[in-house]
Amino acid sequence: MTTTERPSELDEEYAVAAEAVARLRNDGFVKLTGVLSPATIAAYEPEITSTLLEHNTQSVPLEKRSTYHKAFLQVTNMWPRNEAVRRFVFSPRLAKIAADLLEVESVRLFADQGLYKEPGGGVTPWHADQYHWPLSSDRSITVWVPLQETSREMGPLSFAVGSHRLELGRNIEISDESEAAVQASVDSAGLQVEDGPYTLGEVSYHLGWTFHHANPNRTAMPRKVMTIIYVDSQIRVIPPVNPAHFGVLENVIPGAKVGGLIDTPVNPVLWPAIAA
Numbered sequence: 163m164t165t166t167e168r169p170s171e172l173d174e175e176y177a178v179a180a181e182a183v184a185r186l187r188n189d190g191f192v193k194l195t196g197v198l199s200p201a202t203i204a205a206y207e208p209e210i211t212s213t214l215l216e217h218n219t220q221s222v223p224l225e226k227r228s229t230y231h232k233a234f235l236q237v238t239n240m241w242p243r244n245e246a247v248r249r250f251v252f253s254p255r256l257a258k259i260a261a262d263l264l265e266v267e268s269v270r271l272f273a274d275q276g277l278y279k280e281p282g283g284g285v286t287p288w289h290a291d292q293y294h295w296p297l298s299s300d301r302s303i304t305v306w307v308p309l310q311e312t313s314r315e316m317g318p319l320s321f322a323v324g325s326h327r328l329e330l331g332r333n334i335e336i337s338d339e340s341e342a343a344v345q346a347s348v349d350s351a352g353l354q355v356e357d358g359p360y361t362l363g364e365v366s367y368h369l370g371w372t373f374h375h376a377n378p379n380r381t382a383m384p385r386k387v388m389t390i391i392y393v394d395s396q397i398r399v400i401p402p403v404n405p406a407h408f409g410v411l412e413n414v415i416p417g418a419k420v421g422g423l424i425d426t427p428v429n430p431v432l433w434p435a436i437a438a
C-alpha cells in the first residue's frame with residue numbers, strides 16, 4: 163500500500179468496545195491493540211520521519227540539553243507541511259475512537275506532535291498535559307502512536323492508573339520539578355503504574371489530566387512516535403493563567419478567543435469526518 167492509495171485503513175471504523183470506554187473512564191487511559199496494520203505504519207512512518215527531521219530545530223548535543231529537551235525531538239503541527247502526514251492526522255478512524263472514548267459527539271484537532279526519543283534520550287518527566295492548555299472542560303485526549311514495536315527499553319509511554327482524578331502535582335509545568343512532585347503524589351496515593359511495551363499497531367489514548375511519564379531510550383534505535391491531540395468540539399477557551407497557556411493561544415489555537423470555541427482554520431473538526 164502507498165500513502166496515495168485510498169480508501170485506506172485510516173478511513174475505516176475501528177469498533178471501540180464498551181469495556182474500552184469504561185477503562186478510559188476509570189483509569190484515565192486505554193491501550194488498544196491492532197488499531198493500525200503493519201502496512202499502514204510502513205507506508206506513513208517514512209513521511210512522518212522525514213517531515214519531523216526537516217522541521218526539527220534541535221541542534222544542541224543531547225548531553226548539553228535540559229531534562230525536557232533530552233526527552234525527545236519535538237515538532238508540533240506537522241500536518242500542514244506534508245500531505246501524507248495530513249492524511250494521517252486527519253484519520254477518521256483515529257478521531258472517531260477519540261470521540262467514542264471521550265463520550266462526545268464530535269472532536270476537533272487541537273494539535274499534532276512528532277515525539278522522537280533519540281537513542282540515549284532521557285526521561286519524559288511525569289506531567290499532566292492539560293496544565294499547559296487553557297480549556298474549559300476535561301474532554302481532551304491524546305492518541306500516542308508508536309511507529310515501531312516499542313519495548314520497555316525504548317521508553318514507552320507509561321501511565322499512573324486512575325491519576326486523572328488526582329489533583330496533587332497538576333499545577334506544574336513538565337520539568338524536573340513535575341517529575342519529583344508527581345512521582346510523590348502517585349506514590350502517596352498508592353497508584354499503580356502501567357509501563358508495558360507496545361506491539362506494532364498498538365496505540366494508547368490518555369486524558370488531558372492523566373499523569374504520564376516515559377523512561378529513557380536505552381536502545382540504539384530512535385523511539386519514533388506520532389501523537390494527535392483532540393478536544394471536544396464544544397470545548398471553550400478559558401482565560402490564560404500560566405505562560406504555557408499564553409504560548410498555546412498564540413501558536414496552537416491562533417485566533418481563538420477566550421470564552422469562544424476553538425474553531426480556527428488549524429483546529430478543524432475531525433469527527434464526524436469532513437470530506438478529504
Ligand SMILES: O=C(O)CCC(=O)C(=O)O
Pocket residue numbers: 233234277279286291304306319374375376387389
Ligand atoms: O512521548 C513521550 O515521551 C511523551 C508523550 C506525552 O507526554 C504526550 O503525548 O502527552
